[in-house]
Amino acid sequence: MKKQILFVDDEHRILTGLERMLHGKRDVWDVTFACGVDEAQKALEMKKIDVAVLDINMPGKTGLELLSEIKNNTETKNIEVIILTGMLDGDLKYKALELGAADLLNKPVQKEDLLARLRSVLKIKAYHDELVEHNVLLEQQLIQSQKMELIGHLSAGVVHDLKNILMGISGYSELIVFSLDGNSQAKDDLIQIRKSTQRATDIIQQIHRFSQQGVKVEKECSLGLIIDECVNLLKHSFSKDISIDWHTSETIWLLEAESIQIYQVVMNLCVNAAQSMADGGRLQIRLSEVNLEEESGSKKQISASGHHVMLEVSDTGIGMDPETLEKIYNLSFSTKQSQGGSGLGLSIVQRIVRNHKGFIKVKSQPGCGTTFSVFFPLSGIN
Ligand SMILES: Nc1ncnc2c1ncn2[C@@H]1O[C@H](COP(=O)(O)OP(=O)(O)OP(=O)(O)O)[C@@H](O)[C@H]1O
Ligand SMILES: [Mg+2]
Incomplete structure (x- = not known):
C-alpha cells in the first residue's frame, strides 16, 4: 500500500x-x-x-x-x-x-533534503508500527495462554465431579442389568447407556489431559504426541461430515519448544481448516522430514536450511483467492467476523513459528481447499 x-x-x-x-x-x-x-x-x-x-x-x-x-x-x-x-x-x-x-x-x-528526511521518517514509522503490532500480538498470545492455564486448573475440578456423576450412572445401570433376567430389550438398552457413559468419561479425561499438558512449560515437546492429543479432542467437536485423516506417527518428532505454543499452532490450523468446510470434507494432517537446501516461506518469513519436520494441514474447504492470501497473517484480518472470528489465529501461529526459527508456506485456490505447510527445525535429539 x-x-x-x-x-x-x-x-x-x-x-x-x-x-x-x-x-x-x-x-x-x-x-x-x-x-x-x-x-x-x-x-x-x-x-x-x-x-x-x-x-x-x-x-x-x-x-x-x-x-x-x-x-x-x-x-x-x-x-x-x-x-x-x-x-x-x-x-x-x-x-x-x-x-x-x-x-x-x-x-x-531543497529537494534532496526533503526526500532524504521523508525516507528516514517513513523508516522510523515502519519500525514503530511493527513494534506496536508485536506488542498487541504478544498481549493476545499471553491472554490465550492464560486462558488455557485457567481452563487447566478449572478442568481438574470439573473432571472430578463429572467422573463421579458418570460413575453413579454407570454403577446403577450395572446393578439393574444384573437384576434383569434373560435377554430383555431393557437389558440391551442399559448396556448401551453404560457404553455411552464410558465414552463420556474418556472424552472428559482427554480434555483434562489436554489442558494439563498445555499448562506445563517444557523445553522440548513431541509434535507427534501433540497432534494425537489435538486430534482426539477435535474429533468430538467437529461436525460428523468432516473426516480427519491422521495416522499416529511412529517418530515422535522432538521440537525445542514449549508444548503450549505448539498446541496453539496445531489447533489454530485445524480449526481454520474445519471452519472452511462448513458442508463437510476431509482434514488431512501429515508429518515428514525434509532436508532443506535453502528455502524460505511466504511473506515476512525467514529462510532456512537443514533438517526440518514439515507439518502439513490440508483441507478440502472453500480455499482462498490471492487477495485474501496476501492478508491472512495481518493482525485482526478475518473473513469470519460475523461468526465471531477475531483474525488473531494465524498472526499468533506466524509469531510462534518464527520464534522457533521455522517458517510457513500456504497453497490455496478458491473452491479447491488449502494446505498450510509449517517447517520447524528438528532438535538434535531426534
Ligand atoms: N484453511 C483455510 N481455508 C480458508 N480460509 C482460511 C483458512 N485458514 C485461514 N483462512 C483465512 O484467513 C483468515 C484469517 O485466519 P485467522 O485464523 O487469523 O482468523 P480467523 O479464523 O478469522 O479468526 P480467529 O482464528 O481469531 O478465530 C480467515 O478469516 C480466513 O479468511
Ligand atoms: Mg482462525
Missing part, C-alpha cells in the same frame, strides 16, 4: 514547489497538499496519513498547535510529523521536537 503524506502550508506558492519536487514519487507515495489548517484537518479526518509535513507559522492555528493536536488524539498520534521552519523560528524548533515532531526541515526546502 502506498504511504500517505500530507503537506500543510498557508502559501500556495510553497505547496506548488513541493508538488514539483515530489512529482517523480507519485507511484510510491500518495501525496495530499492542504492550504491552511482547515484543509489539513479535513485531510486528517478523511485519510490514514503516515507522515505530515507542517509549516510552523500559519494564520489561525500554528503548525505547533496542529502538531500537538495530532499527538494528543488517539486516532492520529502515530502520524510522524516533520516541521517546516524558517531562519527566524529560533526556539520554536526545539519546542516542536519537545511536542513530538520527528524531524525539522529548513525553508527554502
Whole structure:
C-alpha cells in the first residue's frame, strides 16, 4: 500500500514547489497538499496519513498547535510529523521536537533534503508500527495462554465431579442389568447407556489431559504426541461430515519448544481448516522430514536450511483467492467476523513459528481447499 503524506502550508506558492519536487514519487507515495489548517484537518479526518509535513507559522492555528493536536488524539498520534521552519523560528524548533515532531526541515526546502528526511521518517514509522503490532500480538498470545492455564486448573475440578456423576450412572445401570433376567430389550438398552457413559468419561479425561499438558512449560515437546492429543479432542467437536485423516506417527518428532505454543499452532490450523468446510470434507494432517537446501516461506518469513519436520494441514474447504492470501497473517484480518472470528489465529501461529526459527508456506485456490505447510527445525535429539 502506498504511504500517505500530507503537506500543510498557508502559501500556495510553497505547496506548488513541493508538488514539483515530489512529482517523480507519485507511484510510491500518495501525496495530499492542504492550504491552511482547515484543509489539513479535513485531510486528517478523511485519510490514514503516515507522515505530515507542517509549516510552523500559519494564520489561525500554528503548525505547533496542529502538531500537538495530532499527538494528543488517539486516532492520529502515530502520524510522524516533520516541521517546516524558517531562519527566524529560533526556539520554536526545539519546542516542536519537545511536542513530538520527528524531524525539522529548513525553508527554502531543497529537494534532496526533503526526500532524504521523508525516507528516514517513513523508516522510523515502519519500525514503530511493527513494534506496536508485536506488542498487541504478544498481549493476545499471553491472554490465550492464560486462558488455557485457567481452563487447566478449572478442568481438574470439573473432571472430578463429572467422573463421579458418570460413575453413579454407570454403577446403577450395572446393578439393574444384573437384576434383569434373560435377554430383555431393557437389558440391551442399559448396556448401551453404560457404553455411552464410558465414552463420556474418556472424552472428559482427554480434555483434562489436554489442558494439563498445555499448562506445563517444557523445553522440548513431541509434535507427534501433540497432534494425537489435538486430534482426539477435535474429533468430538467437529461436525460428523468432516473426516480427519491422521495416522499416529511412529517418530515422535522432538521440537525445542514449549508444548503450549505448539498446541496453539496445531489447533489454530485445524480449526481454520474445519471452519472452511462448513458442508463437510476431509482434514488431512501429515508429518515428514525434509532436508532443506535453502528455502524460505511466504511473506515476512525467514529462510532456512537443514533438517526440518514439515507439518502439513490440508483441507478440502472453500480455499482462498490471492487477495485474501496476501492478508491472512495481518493482525485482526478475518473473513469470519460475523461468526465471531477475531483474525488473531494465524498472526499468533506466524509469531510462534518464527520464534522457533521455522517458517510457513500456504497453497490455496478458491473452491479447491488449502494446505498450510509449517517447517520447524528438528532438535538434535531426534
Ligand atoms: N484453511 C483455510 N481455508 C480458508 N480460509 C482460511 C483458512 N485458514 C485461514 N483462512 C483465512 O484467513 C483468515 C484469517 O485466519 P485467522 O485464523 O487469523 O482468523 P480467523 O479464523 O478469522 O479468526 P480467529 O482464528 O481469531 O478465530 C480467515 O478469516 C480466513 O479468511
Ligand atoms: Mg482462525
